[in-house]
Amino acid sequence: MTQGELPGPGPDARQLPEGRRNEDGIRIDPEAEAEHPPERTVLSALVKHEPGVLAEISGLFSRRQFNIESLTVGATIDDDLARMTIVIEEPRPGIDQAKKQLEKRIPVVSVRELDDEAVQRELVILKVNGDRPDEVNAITDMYDGTTLDAGPRTITVQITGDEQKIDDAVDAYEQFGIRELVRTGYAALARGEAPTAQVKQPNKAPTESQVATTEADDD
């Protein structure tokens, strides 16, 4: 206790640091401020096939404000495991954070970020007006689609492919009047021999991406 000693220099008279961080807490050169434009990323997660896991993962993404584009989930060859394919659009620090938060949840066995080489497919089912069946059929052929149902008033088709192809196909069907459509979101696997997830060594220990120093991310 010092009985009200006079304080030192006020806020304006103090030494202040020169460097800066950006709003992601990244130290930057003030002359060349780092930008982190959102990137579209496909995450593949192997999770325990249990009730509530999807809610846990989707809840994690919503409460941490990760911008989720699509999320699909389904069984794997192992009855105890399910695979989730999650497409997010986030700046790089957000993507890394999403992966780490995902890995942290107890039912999550493995998380991997898939690169552009990965095999990625989405399915869309479209229901269009059926008054020009020949033209609909021609478009369906053009996009390697399949007719699932054809009646006097509606025709329902399915198209699979990447996002661009499906967007194009949807545009092409617009001319007939699309009554309804449903898209599944991406399902993806790593290409070639590379495993999409390390199932045999379930390990929560840090992956390379987690311990890598951050210079690489300062793009």
Next chain:
Amino acid sequence: MSERASVPKEDEQDAEAAGAEAEAETDAEPPADGEREQEPEATGADAVVRALENAGVEYLFGVQGGAIMPVYDALYRSDEMTHVTMAHEQGAAHAADAYGIVTGDPGVCMATSGPGATNLVTGLADASMDSDPLVALTGQVPTDFVGNDAFQETDTIGVTQPITKYNTFADDSDAVGTDVGTAWALANDGRQGPTLVDLPKDVTQGETDAEPGLPETPDTYQPPERAEPENVATAAEVLADADRPVILAGGGVIKAEASEELREFATEHEVPVITTMPGTGAFPETHDLSLEIAGMHGTGYANLAVSLTDCLLAVGTRFDDRLTGDVRTFAPDADVIHVDIDPAEISKNIEADYPLLGDAAAVLDQLAEAMPASPDTDEWLEQCQTWKEEYPMDYETPEDDPLKPQYVVEKYDELTPADTVVAAGVGQHQMWAWQYWTWTEPRTWVTSHGLGTMGYAVPAAIGAKLAAPDREVVAFDGDGSFLMTGQELTVAVRENLNITIVVLNNEAVGMVRQWQDGFYEGRRMASEYPWVPQFDKLAEAYGAQGLRIESYDEVEETIQEAREYDGPSVIDAVIDPAENVYPMVPSGGNNARFALNEDHLEQL
């Protein structure tokens, strides 16, 4: 505290009848002294109790209720654990949380389904934010009723998912004991945190002879232990080359029992140490190298040092915004070496240039070995010393009244031993307790850091006293904070706990009022409490000793009276209602531009 009860003898015939799945889960060690036989008709509830005994649990904090009754009934037969009935489930969660902070082992709280479970929510969120080890057991309606909006049903798993490290719905009497053991182990291992097991009544009532073993984490959970040696070597070089290094010790240092390693490291290399609020006590504030505490209400010298450092060795901290202020101005020139056991904390708020994943004690040992030399810190230490002289922690004490709260805290600190446990609620009183107590030991500062839960102090003091019966326990509370959970005083009286609760009474939710005065042009909407009860009289109604302080000359005498009383005392300390908390960095501000008074605040 973590001494574990021996695993009872396994009845081979029963185990055989239990089927393959149960057998897989009865991988228990051979009995050390197999005097207790499995009850002939054991239930899931018995397995729950056995799992807790196996974990070495001594105290349970809870409130009875319909859906949890089978577990309480099984507890009736346990002579290894003591159940403390709390006035409200929130009190149970905070008491268990405080118990976990003081002992280092998970505290356990129990509640029934529906409202019982939802009343735990604040305590779970609190433990989650502070990474406190806590296990919650909640009753649930029978599985056939689940999803039908049955009486006292809540989707406890859904409600608590975002605020627990792990939660699970027990759906099998044979597995429920193991579920509880897993929850206990996960609460304790790696980065500690709260876990929950939801216990449907039919599952706890169901017969089982499955014997839960010792608590075990799932094999998918493998927290890092030691950091990569190459990374450690690089970080050590950076630190050795630094001109203005600072160690920032967070709560993780205390959780990892790394205080000793921290003290050795800092002293050996003469690096000044700052603690975060949860890291308080990790490094003795009496040490020359201590700059005490940083952040919104930290010391001026800590905040200047953290702003101007060129190398920040951050250990076990998540860079909460109350610590960093605006991240753009937080340690902006520093190479950040971040030691943490949780990979998700790396570069979450402040980017780590040199992340070291592992247990704080192990990594500090690794760093100590890898240091090629000590940094040359003479000039820097001199600078820090100048700041200490320029910006001392200070308050004005006019000889006459009104009484300053800081004086009450300082006086109490003077009169008590160093290992005294201090609990605090949330508000101005918490900040004064934090700022004006001299912290020297880990596990002595028990408060709600991250969630900022008003009402934390009284139940926390109860949990802390049961965790450390031989140590003094004092709780600083505010009038607003006390009014939220003051009913737990009834528990302190019933259990005859020798604790003192000091209500720093300014008839306001003072922190809100301070902000209204500073940032809302003095519009004191709903922050002043001109109707608070006389807390000394209220204490007497509960059966506690009630005392009152209104002037400086009563302080010492009254504190001694409270300390000497065998049982709970409440001191209603009527303090200067105009007193505010300084230094202060406005929310999201620049730590170097802290205010020491209202004039400074206007400059910001």
